[in-house]
Amino acid sequence: MRVGPVEFGGPGFVVMAGPCAVEGAEQVQHAASVVAAAGAHVLRGGVFKPRTSPYAFQGMGEPGLHVLAEAGKRHGMPIISEVMEQAQIPLMEESTDILQVGARNMQNYSLLRALGKVRKPVLLKRGLAATLQEWLLAAEYILDGGNEAVMLCERGIRTFETELRNTLDLAAVAWAKQRTHLPVIVDPSHATGDPALILPMSLAAAAAGADGLLIEVHPKPEQAMCDGHQALTPERFETLMRRLPAVLDAVDRHLWRPESPAQVVRAR
Template sequence: MVVVMRTDATEADVERVCEKVREVGGEAFVSRGTVHTIIGLVGDSALFRALDLDNLPGVDHLIQVGKPYKMVARSLHPEPTVVRVGSAEVGRSTFTIIAGPCAVESEAQAHEACRAAKEAGAAILRGGAFKPRTSPYSFQGLGKRGLEILAECRAETGLPVVTEVVDPRDVDLVAEWADALQIGTRNMQNFELLKAVGAAAKPVMLKRGFAATIEEWLMAAEYIAQRGNSEIILCERGIRTFEPSTRNTLDLAGMAVAQQETHLPVIVDPSHATGKRALVGPMARAAVAAGADGVMLDVHPNPEEALCDGPQALTPTDLLGLAADLRALARALGRPMA
């Protein structure tokens, strides 16, 4: 069950509801949005109904949610959520391009890649300072220095930055430098990390785990929302299947299902989904046609020299041409660029 508070509800009104719930052995999780404050209830719904919560001061209405995920369910927010990342918006009524280097390798490489993203019309920069890799011998990122370089790129381009955090202990550090926090595919079910970013005052991009069902993905988002942060962008980045000819299998049907199930924006990462530069463009165009709310693209000035995922990285020239195609497709489908 979810309690939706009125726009003029006071902190005392919110606490009164929470206290009533706790009195019958339930738990109450408060999420403060830009319009409404909502309170997710965990426990015996029959006991909650007996509390007559909808007649308490400050309460607008109650919602009985039949899904295992409550706070992110579409039934809670019939109107899709728009997530603001710095000066940019990601939502169902626009189309957003996010682009930049997969990993920050050096000042020169990152600045060149981010300038290319800006020139191509990206609204948000992406770049990895902390890189969880399959092999312990692979490049793991520049850490704090990478965050500093991303901040320099933001200052140069004027675009907000999203970057990955991999350890709950680093959430505060990354949040100091980034405009949004990314949870990567390998950490989608790192529940302590999800709780930590849920408590941070930054938007979160949550990538789908490469072996996760849609429900598991949305339940991971629920961990974040339950801690009070409903500014979540979901990212479909491909799932592992039996097919070896691509790095992963891009699940555009899953993307569409997620949009039906949740009020959160859902974007697509065709770079990591396919792992091959020649496939990034076709899958990005397909994502627009399927109704994705945006795409996230890797760009590198010299992909052959990349320390991370070079085979999937677009060159600046590639990105410029693809972005023009995506704008034309989005415009034809009535989706203005963010």
């Protein structure tokens, strides 16, 4: 599966990073230059934000999308952003490279069916309380519509434990890799909600066989309008990117890098 030059699901491991929410041009440009310099491959940022409360910041909407696209272009990175409803699909399909379905919408079947008609890859987050079978069947709604470019994303499930935001289910990653050909991505930011745990959980995800990461990075987490408590600082993100290669190498993977097509061998 290719997104621009980037290949998902091959031996190369893909890192998608950026702010939880697009807040403005300066913030996104800053975040983009930080994650690009550290080696991230795809720029993430939300412009339509599903928020538990109707009174919380709901995202910048379309103007934010242009800001995100501009930042991605400047740094040569494809972009990923969340689509919340069918009416947003034409805009998202035109402006983004990967359309993300959030955990709350994993069983929004009308949206999934509509995404089956889209010609861009879709990243499908696992629902907070979705079983593994329900997750694969939700992907099937998109695949059945004709869009074969589906990535699964484990982002933590809801359990009795309250010390952390959610419980990261890495066995789900290994389980899914053994049962499907779809790339499986891990989002350690939402899964733990704790910046101090994102490094060890990212290394563990790589060792477990994940195909990539989706990570929140904010130039100034303490000023973020959304989920700042779980965003990595630029320094922490750089540390993560320095430490990933050794673990990937131990499982015969590597950070994705451009290669001539002939060299792309699906080694696993």
